[in-house]
Amino acid sequence: MSEVTSFRLQFSSSPEIAARFEDIHPPLDRQAATVEANRCLYCFDAPCTAACPTHIDVPQFIKKIASGNLAGSARTILDANILGASCARACPVDVLCEGSCVMHRYNKQPIQIARLQRFAVDALHVSGNPLPFEPGEDTGRSVALIGAGPASLACTAELRRKGIRSVIYDARPLPGGLNTYGIAEYKLPLADSLREIDLLAQLGVEFHFETQVDADLLAQLESNNDAIFLGIGLGGIHRLGIAGEELAGVTNALDLIAGYKSGTITQSPARVVVIGAGNTAIDAAIASVRLGATEVHMVYRRGPENMSAFSFEYEHAKQEGVKFLWHVQPTAIQGFHSVESLQLARLAATTDGSLAPQPDSEFSLRTDLVILAIGQGTHTALLSTGRENAEIKLERGRISIDRATGQTSNPKFFAGGDCTNGGREVVDAVADGKRAGIGIAAWLEGKHVHA
């Protein structure tokens, strides 16, 4: 069990990475924040709050910035979203709070909610004050949480505030999951994710790092705890299943991103190809540019209209100089000791709408590095072994839950985040975790009452 009080101090960031991944949305200063806060109309039942999966009371926290009540502003944010600092940086606000701002229909410039939120929570961090919440009186109950990502952290915050012991298990050496290892550094530096978790840890959270939870350990945890929360995220990135995939110079987007964020990767070879067109693929492509690649291609089977990345991410990638090859499919990776080129075939739509390689369309793209970003598998094998009696129902590889409480088909098991939604945003995981934390407490309370 970790006795360390600061995760942030366990990590030293690389100045080189910091210089290459400068803040994409620099912080507001006090006066800029006040002016921006004063633009907010203070809508009733505000659309921004409704759009936020964690329902942060946006007009309220903004009003508090305007009045100079920064501590209260941070409390309003963190009460709804314990990872409010990360979400202010990592959220795709164009499709969430800021996208729903009524200002789009007024003077066309939405309130800069994310930057205001960052301003308020940063002020708390700078103050050195603890979270404005206390652990609840000890109930004697205990919950084990598998995975130390945003879902588990949000769940823990609710549990601790309700006096429920929470013990988190994670395979990595540091907490935060993808929030720590997977967000583009120019949005959320690894160190800032840890700084936020340091505060949360003060509520009395127990962590077990570098601990892979297998079926045996899970069974043990199940018998030793009152409930289990599964915040296990998704599995590794899919493989292509083509020749040459084992060559040196083939990696995946998550490893690349975690590598550069933790400082083990500090430069990129000159030519890079990213396969896939989701948000993670774009993060990897931009990271390659920032790490010194001179030619970065993204290749995708379909056209831009079908990419799963947000349009603003696509625009960002284009601005960074990333080139796109649409309607192509990798057929082989070539090279002697390491990757030298990627063999691609052009695809055409068939009559039934599926895609088929065009005859004689193969061509070769010289590259030094191939980064796979074609989606992740699941960890759910963990749940299928030896659980005939208390099955945890899955749906298309995702753990199926009651959305309002996070409860799975096995009442003692709750879940949230990517393992339940197939891979969405940090804020979705936080919302899931929060609902599950409340759900677990209510369920335990109900059991207690009945007993």
Next chain:
Amino acid sequence: MSTPRPTLETTFAGIKCLNPFWLASAPPTNCGEQVMRAFDAGWGGAVWKTIGEPITNVSSRYSSIDWEGRRMMGFNNIELISDRPIEDNLREIAEVKRRYPKHVVIASLMVESRRESWHDIVQRAEDVGADGLELNFGCPHGMSERGMGSAVGQVPEYCEQITAWVKEKARTPVIVKLTPNISDIRMPARAAKRAGADALSAINTINSITGINLDTFEPNPNVDGKSSHGGYCGPAVKPIALNMVQQVQGDPAAALPLSGIGGIASWRDAAEFILLGCGTVQVCTAVMHYGYRIVEDMQDGLLAWMTEKGFTTADDFRGLSLPNVVDWKHLNLNYKIVARIHEELCIGCQLCYTACWDGAHQCIHLDRTAPAPDITRTPAMVEAEAAHRISMTPIPKLDSGAGSHSNAITPLERIPRVDEDHCVGCNLCSLVCPVENCITMEHINNGLPSQSWEQRTEGTREVMKTNV
């Protein structure tokens, strides 16, 4: 047939003015160099910073109220009259008049309440060529403690006496500047008129404490840890000034040519003061904020508005609004308006909804998508429903319809509905609505004849008469 081109030239109490825009007696008219620059910028006149026995000022002197990011919504000062020798001021007035003969220079005066002192200063000011005199009976701080300024203006008898002394000597028009720090401004105005004043100016600044520093617990403006009540002015005081202007000009015993003062910063403000009977307007705070250059738009904007309305001179619209201000008892009780929300303009902020529920009469509802009108759903119920709604980040490709919802269109459920049967026509919703013309107040013809409270209760009232 074309309308003659409008002109801003006007005559005030016999004084010819290039335009009705004067600088009020204040820091912007402290010295000749300033006043000449102001005339170059386009000001038609200047009331000199009050001349009297030089005083010693404190530092600091000014403080202000900001409002939601806008600076100086209200402004106050504890500065006294001119701290420069009388001779310097008079010499500079002479120089300004020599170089700007067509521009108006009014000497603002304040001396101790002795007949000889007033005779002396009047003579000296007129000798150097001042076009008129303004008697400062309004300064509410410092000078009043020495028996001058508002100490005079607050006592109609003193006001009358000193005005009479001045009139004994004066050959130029005498303007009496009134203090608003009084329960009925008509009283000193009537006194000045009785004493033969040629004109009035109103209002001077209002007693005020602009704020307290929450770290030091000391008020603003801070003079070595202490402060004193100062004179409040700027945009915040305009409604108070308009009311007092109307009170004076609506009273035959008080009405005189009036130079309007109080929060005037634009041609719109100026037009409003003139519509309530002012001959000229005086500006200070807006110039202290933005400089003399603001007069360019004041001239330009007023001329454009006059052209649009078909007015040739300020005389054409001076006082036009006075008959429209009446006592409450004469208002038509049968006049009925209701709020109407124009859906196509609504941005869905629902400020009208919360304002009507919490601040008015609970007749705006969020039920457009309900099967039937529902006036029982409270704001708390709306918020509770919202809190339980589960939302998630829409991901292109994964979520059908993600991104198809345009934020350019307000969802119907966010557009409030007015219950016209219960709407009392208070205006509040239309006032809080951020969008121009989105909520309009519509006249409902209820077929009832006009009837005032006075008419309705004629012969039934038996209350103590408290009005003069």
